[in-house]
Amino acid sequence: MTEDEFSAYQSLSEETEDHRWAFGTGFTDPLEGIDASVPPGVDAQALAAYCLMLGDDALIYSHRLQQWMTRMPELEEETALANIALDLLGQARMLLARAGLAEGAGRQEDQLAFFREEHEFRNVLLAERQDADFAELAGRLLIFSAWRLALFGKLAASADPVLAAIAAKGAKELAYHRDYAAQWVIRLGDGTPVSHGRMQAALGAIWPLVTELFHRDAVTAALPAVAADPAGVCAEVDAVLDTVLAAATLRRPDVAPMARVAGRAGRDGVHTEAFGYLLAELQSVARAHPDATW
Amino acid sequence: MDEPQVRSGWPLYEVFLRGKRGLNHVHVGSLHAADPQMALHHARDLYTRRNEGVSIWVVAARDITASSPDEKDPFFAPSGDKVYRHPTFYEIPDDVPHM
Numbered sequence: 001m002t003e004d005e006f007s008a009y010q011s012l013s014e015e016t017e018d019h020r021w022a023f024g025t026g027f028t029d030p031l032e033g034i035d036a037s038v039p040p041g042v043d044a045q046a047l048a049a050y051c052l053m054l055g056d057d058a059l060i061y062s063h064r065l066q067q068w069m070t071r072m073p074e075l076e077e078e079t080a081l082a083n084i085a086l087d088l089l090g091q092a093r094m095l096l097a098r099a100g101l102a103e104g105a106g107r108q109e110d111q112l113a114f115f116r117e118e119h120e121f122r123n124v125l126l127a128e129r130q131d132a133d134f135a136e137l138a139g140r141l142l143i144f145s146a147w148r149l150a151l152f153g154k155l156a157a158s159a160d161p162v163l164a165a166i167a168a169k170g171a172k173e174l175a176y177h178r179d180y181a182a183q184w185v186i187r188l189g190d191g192t193p194v195s196h197g198r199m200q201a202a203l204g205a206i207w208p209l210v211t212e213l214f215h216r217d218a219v220t221a222a223l224p225a226v227a228a229d230p231a232g233v234c235a236e237v238d239a240v241l242d243t244v245l246a247a248a249t250l251r252r253p254d255v256a257p258m259a260r261v262a263g264r265a266g267r268d269g270v271h272t273e274a275f276g277y278l279l280a281e282l283q284s285v286a287r288a289h290p291d292a293t294w
Numbered sequence: 295m296d297e298p299q300v301r302s303g304w305p306l307y308e309v310f311l312r313g314k315r316g317l318n319h320v321h322v323g324s325l326h327a328a329d330p331q332m333a334l335h336h337a338r339d340l341y342t343r344r345n346e347g348v349s350i351w352v353v354a355a356r357d358i359t360a361s362s363p364d365e366k367d368p369f370f371a372p373s374g375d376k377v378y379r380h381p382t383f384y385e386i387p388d389d390v391p392h393m
Binding site for chain 1: 304325326327328331332335336338339340343
C-alpha cells in the first residue's frame, strides 16, 4: 500500500466491486426489485395525477431552494441546503417517472418537468413561494417538510408498491429536513429580539399558504388505498409545528388563509405570478436544446 | 471570546468519521459552527454526502492540545532508531486481524 492510498478516506470506503467511486460506496437503488406495474383495481390515470402532484411539490420546491445557492450566509449552510434540494429533486424524479409510467402516454420524467405549461403543474402554492429572507426559508422548510413527512409516513403503506418505496426512502430524508429547519426556527425565534421579530414576521407571511396543504382534492379521493388524505395529517403536522413554535417562543400566526381562485389553487393548476418566472428559469435550457443530453 | 476571530465569527470544529467498515473514527476535516449540535449537523452535510460514515464526532478545535512542530525532534526523533520496539521478530498468525 502506497502512502497515497493510505489516506483518511481509504478507511472509510467499503470494500465492494464498484470501482467507479473513490470512496464511500455501497449505494442502493430504492426501487430495486419492485414491481412497477400498476396494481389491479387502481385507477392508473388517477395514480399518474397523484404522483404528478407530489412530484411537482418536490421539483418546484427544490428549484426554489437551488435559487438560494451562493446566497446563503455560511458555506456550511449552503451545502446543507444543497443536500436538501438534491433530496427533493431525487424524490421528484422518481415520482415524475412513476407518473409518466402510470399515465401510459410515453412521457418520461424530463418531458413532464421541462415541457409542461404553468397551468399543468399541480404543486401547492407553498412550494413555489419565493423566500424574502433566511427566516422565511427556515419557516417554509419547516412547514413543508413536516407536512410532507406526515404524508410520506402514511404513503409508506400505500397499495402502490412503487409509491410506498419512494415514500419510505423519502421519509428518512424529510425527517432530516424537518430537523434542520426546526433547529433554525428555534435558533432565530429564541435568539435576539431582532431575530425573534423577523422569524415571527416570516411565519405571518407564510401562514396564509398553510391551509391549502390540508385541502381534500378529487385525485386523492379517487385513490383511497393508494393516496394519503391531506386532511388526515393536519393534527399530526399541527402538533409538530406547535412543539417547535413553543420551543422557539413564537406565536402561531392568526392570519386568514390565502383565497382560492373560484375554489381552485395549486393542485388545480392555478398558480401565483412568481411561478411563471420560476418555470421559465427551470425550463429554458431544456427547451432551447430539446434533444440535448448531459 | 478568547479564540481568534474567524471570518464567520463561528468557532472552528474538527470532524472525525467512522466508516461502515472502519474500526475507529478518523479525522476528515474541519468546519465552522455556532455550537456542537450545529457542528454535528454541518459535519453530516459536508462530510457524509458520499455515503462515507456511520458515526460522527466533532470537537471544538480550541479544545485540542497539539504537539508543536518546534518540538518535533525531542518528541519523535528518539524513537527513530529503536527497531526492536516493533513486533517484527514474531510470527503473526493469519487469523489475527488489523495488525
